Amino acid sequence: LTVADAAAKTVTKTLPDAQTVTSVTHWTDSLFSFRVTRPASLRFRSGEFVMIGLPGDNGKPILRAYSIASPNWDDELEFYSIKVPDGPLTSKLQHIKEGDEIILRPKPVGTLVLDALLPGKRLWFLATGTGFAPFASLMRDPETYERYEQVVMMHTCRTAEELTYGRELIENLRHDPLLGELYGEDFANRLLYYPTTTREDSPRMGRITDNMTSGKVFQDLSLPPMSPETDRAMICGSLAFNVDVKSVLEGFGLNEGANSDPKEFVVEKAFVGEGV
Numbered sequence: 001l002t003v004a005d006a007a008a009k010t011v012t013k014t015l016p017d018a019q020t021v022t023s024v025t026h027w028t029d030s031l032f033s034f035r036v037t038r039p040a041s042l043r044f045r046s047g048e049f050v051m052i053g054l055p056g057d058n059g060k061p062i063l064r065a066y067s068i069a070s071p072n073w074d075d076e077l078e079f080y081s082i083k084v085p086d087g088p089l090t091s092k093l094q095h096i097k098e099g100d101e102i103i104l105r106p107k108p109v110g111t112l113v114l115d116a117l118l119p120g121k122r123l124w125f126l127a128t129g130t131g132f133a134p135f136a137s138l139m140r141d142p143e144t145y146e147r148y149e150q151v152v153m154m155h156t157c158r159t160a161e162e163l164t165y166g167r168e169l170i171e172n173l174r175h176d177p178l179l180g181e182l183y184g185e186d187f188a189n190r191l192l193y194y195p196t197t198t199r200e201d202s203p204r205m206g207r208i209t210d211n212m213t214s215g216k217v218f219q220d221l222s223l224p225p226m227s228p229e230t231d232r233a234m235i236c237g238s239l240a241f242n243v244d245v246k247s248v249l250e251g252f253g254l255n256e257g258a259n260s261d262p263k264e265f266v267v268e269k270a271f272v273g274e275g276v
């Protein structure tokens, strides 16, 4: 940007806390991702969320919590979003285009951060639907691989196409120049991916809870069952999912931690409500 361009950009900023959309990708009828400019002053820990939104019809902003899907070293911010047909925010947000502005309150918070977990050998990311977003950030942060030998991403959706954003992101990550430079060809073994569907046939099926309690995921990935000595986990899905996974992890002897009291796993809601 030239100084004149930058000045022009500043002038065109009309919303408080405005950021400019730099790209939008629609993955399915109900899922899209987008990237926006990052405020120079915004520092966050990979895995945290912020409030974003658009002005409502009465001019009052409609703000919602969104996990930042990009890692903390990225120049831009990425978000991965549902489209709720009658949702106050997403019925409008789904129409954003490159060059549009969104509101972004630069106050990141959240429990899905590396500091909320004790050191260990293996870190499990357990997500359904858009609960993948905070892990899209954490799995692209080299700090994750500094702290853990192995990362396992379990992501479950109803249909195979709903897995596409995550699948492509992980495929690209395996060829990421920065991580490749740091970890070489061995990187594929450091980030294991276990996608499943529950309402459409696909190579791997079943709920995360069932694949853990039956031992299938451990068998398929040639890993030992989870133990509090070696395994750490982060959970992000609907309330029902979070409650059920929490009890499975407790069954393996893991305990829930927090920023102020790091333990073996942490939980965050991917959305409020019973789901669509």
Ligand code: FAD
Pocket (backbone or CB within 6 Å): 049, 064, 065, 066, 067, 068, 080, 081, 082, 084, 086, 087, 088, 089, 090, 091, 129, 130, 133, 134, 268, 269, 270, 271, 272, 273, 274, 275, 276
């Ligand atoms: P709302 O009135 O907010 O929601 C209407 C109904 O839609 C809800 O009651 C629920 O049943 C359903 N719903 C809402 N969001 C989802 C979802 N993500 N998946 C499935 N069903 C949903 N949403 C994202 O798309 N991406 C994120 O990264 C994200 N991060 C979040 C982080 C936190 C901590 C929380 C609490 C929520 C997060 N959400 C995320 C949900 C988000 O805040 C909004 O609910 C969502 O954008 C829909 O907004 P809305 O105004 O259109 O509808």
Ligand code: A2P
Pocket (backbone or CB within 6 Å): 128, 129, 156, 157, 158, 197, 198, 199, 207, 208, 209, 238, 240, 241, 242, 244, 245, 275, 276
């Ligand atoms: P299922 O199809 O068996 O309900 P939803 O679209 O309802 O939010 O669900 C997203 C994914 O999460 C689906 O694959 C769904 O499986 C799964 N899921 C929903 N609730 C739970 C739960 N309590 N425990 C484990 N998986 C769940």
